[in-house]
Amino acid sequence: MDVLNEAIMDVDTSDSDDEFELDKLIHDIFEESSGEEEDNEVDEGADSEQKEERKIHDMWSGVQDSDEFCLLKDRRFMVGERELLQLLRRSTCQQCEGKIDPSTIHEGEYIAAGIKYKFKCSNGHPGKWISTPFYGGRSFVHMVMQLMVILSGGSWERFSLGARFMNLAVGSATNFYKMQLQYRVAIEKFFLSHIQSIHKKLGGIPLSVAVDVRYDTPGFSANRSTAVFMDTSTQFIVHMEVGDSREVERHSPRMEKLLVERGLSFLVNGSPLVVWEVVSDASRTIISIMKTDPYKHLQHSLDVWHKSKKLASTLADLAKRSPFKELLPWIRSIVNHFWWCCSTCHGRVDKLLHRWSGILSHINNKHVWPGGRCRHPEGCEHPEGGSWLQRDSKAFKELRKIVTNREWLGTMKYYTNCRQTWAVENFFSHTLLHYCPKQNSYSYDAYNIRNMLAVIDHNHHKEREVAVGQDGAPYSQAQVSRRTKQWVAYERKRPKDFSYIPELMSACMQETYGRPLSTFSNSKKAMDLKTLQPNLSGKPNPGSKSLLAQMKGRKQQLKPQQL
Template sequence: GCKHDAVATEGESSSVFAEEPDNSSVSLQSVSVQCYSVMVDATTQTDVDKCDAAVQCSVDVCDSVNTDHIYAAVPAEEGEGGEVVNQGGQSQDLFFSDNEFSEGSQPQDIQSDSEYNASSSEPSQSTQESQTSNDSHKDRLFVVFEEQLKKLLQRCIKGGSLIAMEDMKEMENEGSQLTLELTCVNGCSYRWQSPPTVSSTKGVGNLLLAASVFFSGIHFAKFERFCKNMNLKTISEDTYTTLRKKYVFPAIEKTWAKEQNAVLSSMKSREVVLCGDGRCDSPGHCAKYCTYTFIDVESQKFADFKVISCTQVSSSNAMEIRGFKEALKSIEENGVKVSTISTDRHPQIVKEMRASNPEKHHEFDPWHVAKGVSKKLAIAAKRKECVGLGEWIPSIVNHLWWSAQTCEGNAEVLKEKWVSVIHHVTNRHDWPGNKHYHRCAHEPLDEPTKRTKLWLSPGSEAHKALVRTVKDKRLLKDLDHLTKCIHTTTLEVYHSMYLKYLPKRTHFGYDVMIHASMLAALDHNNNANREQVSVLLTQLSFLSTTV
C-alpha cells in the first residue's frame, strides 16, 4: 500500500478530477475518495498498518491484485519485528520473464498477502504465468488510444494513489508491446506491460502479428503502410523477419510434416492416381522459381510439392521437369505405388514418362487439350472465308470432353467419336466405315432445329479448317492419353488460391517460397472435402458433359 503524507480537506475532495469534464472519466470518478477524517473498520482495509484511512479500497479488489500479479521487488530488508519491507522508491515489475524463475523454486523477493496460504491443489504462480502465456492468444485485442489508456492508469494499482501524467515513463520501442514505468505521488513505482512477455520475444503481440501477417498472405510492406497511416504501434520489418524465421516457419514445417505423413499413409494401401502441374512465379523464360505439385485424385489432397530455383538447373526451361522428378521420387520413397499420372502436354515430361516410367499410365489433362483445340479454331475463325466456324467452337470443345468421358478406356472409340464432329457440323448424323461409332448419339433432330442451325457446307473453307484441326496428327496421337479423362481442375483452382500467399508481382526468397507453399497446401487440404467444393466439382463435371 501507499501512505499519504497529509489528509486533504473536505472541500478539496471534489476537485480531484475537475480537469476531466467529459464522460470518459466517469469510471474514474466512481472510485470513492474520502479525504476527511473518518472512523474506519479494519475489515475494509487491505493492510491497516500500510494504508491510510483516507483511501478506501475494498478487500476483494486488492485481493485480486495481490493474487493475479507478482511484484518483483528489489532485495528486501528486514525491518523491526522481523517484518520484511521494500526499499522505497524502487521499480517493481508486474511481469517476470521465463528465465527469472528456476524450476522447482520460488523467488524470495516476492511480496504476498501474509494471510494467504496457497493450498497444494492450487497451481503455483509460475504455472499460472505459463498458462496465461499459452492462452494469451485467446484474449480479444482492441485498438486503444494512448490518452484513454493513460486515464485508466491514473491511480496506483497497489494502493490507489494518484499518478501524475509526467510520472509515466515509456520504455524503449518494443514493437507492439507498451511498457510504462509508473510512479505514484507517494514514491511507489512499478512497471506495467501489455501485452505480456513470452519466451525471448518482447511481447506476445509481436509474435501474433508476425504469424497473422504471414498466415493471411499479406505482404509486410502493405501492412506496415497500413499501421503507419493510422499511427498504430507495430513491429519493424527486421523484427517480422526474425520472428517469422524463428517461430512461424518451424510451426509451418511441423504442421505440414504431420499433414503430409497422414496423406501419404492413406495412399499406401491402394494404387494411386496422381495429377501434377507446375507453376512458375513469372511467365516466359524469366521465371526464377517453379513449384511442381502432385495431388491425389481420390482424396483431392496434396501429396507433395517441390520448389525449384533457376540456379539449381541449367535454364528456367528445365525447372518443371526437375520438380516433376523430385516430387515423384519423394512420393514413391514413402512406399506409395503410383499407377497413373495426369499432367499437361509438357514435352520433357512426356519423354520422361516414356523413358523412365513405362509401367505407369500417362494421361493428359483434357482441359489443356481442349484449350489447344479452342485456340486453333479461334484463329481460323477470324479469317473472312471461315464465316460460321466460330459459332461451333463451344460445341466442338464440349464434344471433345464428351468423347473422352464416354470412350470407356478405348482409344479407338475415343478417336472415332472425336472425328465424327466433322460430319455432325454438316448436318450428317450417320456414316459407314467406322469400326465402333457409326452415328451420332443424340436424338434425331426435328425440322425446326435443323433449319435454325448454322450448318457448315462440306468442302467450304470453314469446314476444311475444322477438318485440319480435328485430324491433326499430334492431336490424334495425344488422344491416346485421354482415355481415362483425368483432369487437373483442382490444381488449376489451387494455383489461383496460391496467389493469395505468393503473388507473381512480388519477389520472394527461397525460404519464403517453401513455407508459403506449405501454407497454401495446408489451406487446400483443410478445405478439400468441404461440401461446397464437392458440389462445385459435380457441376463442373456436368458442364463438361453438355454438348
Template sequence: MGTMVIVNAECYSCGKMWKWESQPYFHRTPAGNVLLSASTLFAGGSWKKVERILGNLRVACISEQTFYGIQRTILQPVIEKKWVQDQQKVVQQLVAAATPLTLAGDGRADSPGHSAKYGVYTGLEVKINKIVDLELVQSNEVKSSYHMELEGFKRLQAFLASNGLDIGKLITDRHLQLAKYVRENSPTILHTYDVWHLAKSVQKKIHALAKQKSFEDLLVWERSITNHVYWVASSTKDEEGDPREAKWTSLVNHIQGIHEGHSELFPRCLHGDLQGERPKKWLKTGTIVTEKLDDEASEGHQEDVIWKTNFILGILSRRDQFAPKMRSYKYHGMLSRLHLAALHYNANSDRKQATTKKGEKRYAISKPKYKPGAASVKEPRIHSYVVELMADISEYESDASPLPRQPSPPPLTSSHVYPSREEIIQRHRSRFSLDQ
C-alpha cells in the first residue's frame, strides 16, 4: 500500500478480528500516498529521484505508475482550479485599473535546437509584476517548432482581449516573426526589446568577432560593450529614440580613446578624466577592428526601443525549476508544472530586500577571480500557494464536476506509420547479426 501500514489482528481467545490502518484515505487512496505525490510535484521534483532516495533508505513507497495516476486524477485538477482562481484575481485587478498593459512576453522551448516538442509563451504585467497568462503550444499544432512562440503570443493576446484587456507596451526578445506580426496587426502597440536579450545578442556577436584573426584586441572590450547596452537602456526614456542612437554609437569613439565630438545630441562621454595606466588598451583609429565595430554599431541596435527589466530572468528560473529542459512530460503534465511555476512566481513577486536586525539592507558578496561583486538579498521565498493546494486536496471531490480539461493535441507520432513491434525487433537483430 505504499506509505500505508495495515495490520490484521485476531484474538486467540474469542476469535474476534479487527483491522488497524496507519492513515486515512483521500478518495479511496491512502492519504500518505497522495501527500507524498503532492509534495513531490508541488516542489517541482522528479518522482524517479524521490523513489531512488527512498529506495536507498529501504523505505517502502508507491510505484511510478501509482504516482502518475494520483497526479492525473487528483493533483492536476487541483492545480488547474487554483491557477484559474488566482489568474482571475489578477485579471480583475487589471480590469479595475482600466489602463493599457505593459506586458513582458517571453517564449521558451522545452529543448534546444529545432526539435522541440513544446513551446510556452508567458505574459507578465510589469506594473504589478504578476504573470497574467501562459500558453502551451505543441509543435505539431503549428508549421514548425520555430512558429510556436508566435502562436503562443497570438493565444495570449486573444485571452487578454476576451477579458477586455489591451496591450499598450510589449517587451519581448528579438524574435523577428513576432515583431513583424505586431507591426502589421497591432500597430498601436509600442513594441520594445528587453535589454537582457539585446545585450546577450550583442555579446554573442562581439565574442564571435573577437575570435577571428586580427580582431583579438576586441576581446578585452566585450564586457564593456555589453555594459554599454544596459547603460543606454537605463539612461534613456522610451520615446527618446534619437538620443538612444547617439549614446549607442558613441561607443565606437570611446573605445578609441575619443571622448568628445560624438554628435549634437550626445557630444561627450559623461565619465570623468581617464588618466594614468589603463588595464585595457584603447583601440587604434582607422584599423579593421574599429571599422568592423562601427559597422556593427550602425546595423540596427540603435533603432531598438529597449526596456531594462529583470523580470524575464525570474520567469526563466522558475520555469526551469518546475519544468526543466530536456525532461519529457505529457501535455497535461507539462501544463500543470508550468502553472505551478506561475503560482510560485506570483506568490513571491512582491518580495522586498531583506534587512539585518539593525535595519540595514542585506547584500550577498561574490568573489570570482575576475571581478568581485555584490547582489541584494531578497526576503525568504514563501510557499503559501502550496498550503492552499494541500488544503484543496483534502476538499477535492473526485465525483464532483471538475473544470473542463483543456484538450491535448494529438501526439507527435500520430502522423507517422510505424512497423509492428516484431518487425522492429527483427530489424534490430538482423542489423547486429544476433540471429547468426
C-alpha cells in the first residue's frame, strides 16, 4: 500500500483522463476486472480470503499510535516491476506538474528488499521514488522481513530460497545475521518481562513443577540443551535454562545435571515462587539431585505414564513366551489397575502398595481377602479372550515376581501423587520443535532466543478454546495412533492470535534505531563460551585452503600408480 500511495501522490488530480487511466491501472494490478468470467473466479474464494484478512487485521487493530506501530500496521502488497514502471510513467513532477519522461526512468542506489527509481520530467526537473519507508536509516520492509523470519521460527535460508524462485528482493543473509544480534537484546528483555509477570501471577501459591531436558540433536553428540520448568496445575512455563556442551567439557550427558541444578537453585532461592514438589521422568541424574541437601526437603514425583509403559513392556515381553501366553489378555487390566492405585492412594505409599498387591488376588477370581477387597462392582468378569489364572500356573508365578519385585516396590514412593510430565513433552514435540528444529544448527544466541520465543508462544496460547462450527459443535479431527494403530479423534483448537507480536516487533525496531551495525555483538555468555573452546577440535582453524590441499594430497596418494 505504501508503494501505491507514494506513487499516487505525484499524479495530477486535475487531469480527468489521467485519473481514469490510473484507476484502470490500479484495478489491473489487483486483478479487479469488470468481466463476468473473471468476476466469478475472484468471488469463488472471496469469503474465506476476507476471513483470513480480518484475522490479520485483528492483530493490528488495537496497537498504540507510536511511530513504530504506525509503520507496522500499514498493509503491504507484492507488486511487479512492470506495474511500478507503468505507474511512474503516468506520474507528474512535484515541482512543475509536468509529465515524467519515460526515457529517463532508471534504478538508483541499492536498497535492501526495495527499489529506488530516479527520473526527470519534461522540463528537466529531477525526481526519485523509493518503494519502502525508512526507519533509523534502514529499509523498513527489510527489517519487517527479518523479524517475520525470526519471530515466526522460520529459516532465512529457506525463506531466501523461496524468494529466489519468484525473483523477490529480500536482502542478504549477512545483514540478517548481523541484525539478529541486536534483535536478540529486545527479545531477551521481552522474555524477562514475560516471565516476571508469570512469577507475579503465581507467587505465593505452592507449586508442583515438572522438569524435563531436551537436547538439540539425538544421541550423545548434542551441542546444546534446554531444561523447561512448568507448573503442572496451570501449565505455565515458569523458568527455562539453556546449556552448551562447552560448559561441561563437551560431555553432553552432563548437561542435564548442570541445567536442572541451575534451574532448581533459581526457583528455590532466587524467585518469588513457592515450590513444594518436583516432577520428572525416571532419570537417575535428577533422582540423585533431589536427594542432596538443597532440595531433599522437596517432594519428588516421577511420571506415572513412563512407569506404566515400562510395566506394559515387561508384561508384553513375558507374554510372548509360550508358557505365559495367559497373561496377554490381562496386560491392559494390570496397567489400568496400577494407574488406579496411584490416583487413589492420596499420597500414602502404604495404601498404594496394599492396593497394588490386590491384583494377585483379583486375577485368581478372589475379590475379598484378609485385610482387603476389590473396589469394582460385583459380578466382574475376566478380560475378553482371557481366563482367571490359577495360583499354581507358571503365568501367575511370573506375574507375582513382577508385582512383588523389591526394586519395583521401592520406587512406589515416587508415584503416590500420580503426576505426569506430558505437558512439557508436548511443548518439546510441537512448539519448541517448530522454533528449533533438530536438523538445523544454531549459534548459542540464536538457539537461546528461539527457545525464548517458544516459551512466550506456549504461555500465551495454552488456554485456547476449542474451535466450533456454525452449529456450535466442536471441530474434530480423526487420525490413526502410531502406537496403538487405532483411530482416535481430537478437538481442534482455535488458531493462535499472536497478540504479543506487535509489541515485540516494535521493541526489536526500537533496539536498532540509530545504532550502526558495527556496534551489534554477541551476548557475554556466547563470547565466554568461545574463549572456553571455539570449536569441537579445540584447535584454531588452519584455513580452508590448507585443509583442501591436504585432502587432495591424500586422495592423490590413494590413486594407483600409472604404468
